[in-house]
Amino acid sequence: MENKIHLGLIREEKQPYDNRVAFNPKQCQWIMQHYPQVQIYVQPSSHRCFRDEEYQRAGIPLQEDLSHCSLLLGIKEVPADKLMAGKTYLFFSHTKKKQPHNRHMLQTILEKKITLIDYECLVHPDGQRILGFGFFAGVVGAHNGLQAFGRKTGSFTLQPVHTCHDFQELIAQYFGIKLPPMKIVLTGSGRVAAGVLEIMGLLGIKYLPPEEYLVNQYTYPVYTQLKAGELYLRKNDKSYSRADFHAHPEQYECRFLPYVTVSDVLMNGIYWDHNIPPLFTPADLRKDNFRLQVIADITDDTHGSVPCNLGDSTIEDPVYGVVKATMTQTGPYLPDTVDMMCVSNLPNELPRDASQYFGDQLMKYVFEALLQPPDDMITMATIAREGQLTERFSYLTDYVNEATSEI
Secondary structure: OOOOEEEEEOOOOOOOOOOOOOOOHHHHHHHHHHOOOEEEEEOOOOOOOOOHHHHHHOOOOEOOOOOOOOEEEOOOOOOHHHOOOOOEEEEOOOOOOOOHHHHHHHHHHHHOOOEEEEHHHOEOOOOOEOOOOHHHHHHHHHHHHHHHHHHHHOOOOOOOHHHOOOHHHHHHOOOOOOOOOOEEEEEOOOHHHHHHHHHHHHOOOEEOOHHHHHHOOOOOOEEEEEOHHHHEEEOOOOOOOHHHHHHOHHHEEEOOHHHHOOOOEEEEOOOOOOOOOOOOOHHHHOOOOOOOOEEEEOOOOOOOOOOOOOOOEOOOOOEEEEEOOOOEEEOOOOOOEEEEEOEOOHHHHOHHHHHHHHHHHHHHHOHHHHHOOOOHHHHHOEEEEOOEEOHHHHHHHHHHHOOOOOO
16 A cells, blocks of 8 residues: 555636646546556545536545645646645646746745646657647637627527537537538647637538638638648748748748638637737738638737737637727627637636546556656656756746746
């Protein structure tokens, strides 16, 4: 019994509360059956998408005090005053880009001699991220974008995702829905785009190659997809290389502009960085031929790839309007405005499915490595070990040494 590994699922304490979890009750059950040396405990929570009773029925004990657990798994950042000294934590810390609002948390992690493994930094040998919620962000974002278009045009109605128990209930409302003719342009090719494509398939929206989409009109709903190599080309030789684009984005130009004149809805799932040119400019927005009525900015960078993203909306109130002439915010669903859907926590609308998907990836690709350190994948994702920044993240030294003025 001395060799038991005690693992705790912590309650999400960051506000507004997140309702997702690293492992659902069935996954906890599976782990404890297949890894008899592991005992899982769940901190009670009134806002988790899986209720405390569901864990109890699965035989997973509830425990407020997790101080006996060596491994603690959450989702979002842990408030500094909730961090337990000397533990190993796994969560999305949002510190690797020196985010000012999380500096105090990382300082506390170092003071309390904590080991921090960041989900975002766990990658396969080819550099692809292992864990993320992008697929369900794409699913929810696509649904929300279509829902906004239906309300703006008065042509169809979809119920909000967050009122559905799970993905199956969401899909059930698509039966018999007849969508009007519309043209949808999707940007990106990662997990977010995969989620959008799922919704396009479920609703029977027809794919068209970009060259056909640009020139033809249709009597039924259609979409096209623009991957990075179709959106961005080098200014000098009109070529595209992923590595070169990420290293020198300023040497590329964006080719999106023709699509704003022929599309009704934009579903934006493209990676963006401050050096990358936006999809269009505020001046383009003011032109008479700017046709887009709804933009679901799923990657959601304020003033980013979509310049009329004026800030986050919420799950309860997902859409706001933008006056094209002045780029100022107004109410949604008005004529002659562009409606923006900019929810930053979209997977929280389908938390049960998003949690299951996340837990599956965690079990398949990470869990065994966690139990048998040292492992290269885990080492590369470890930001701090026992209160010291690891070599890979030593560039954060100046960040943690700064006075904490922004909390």
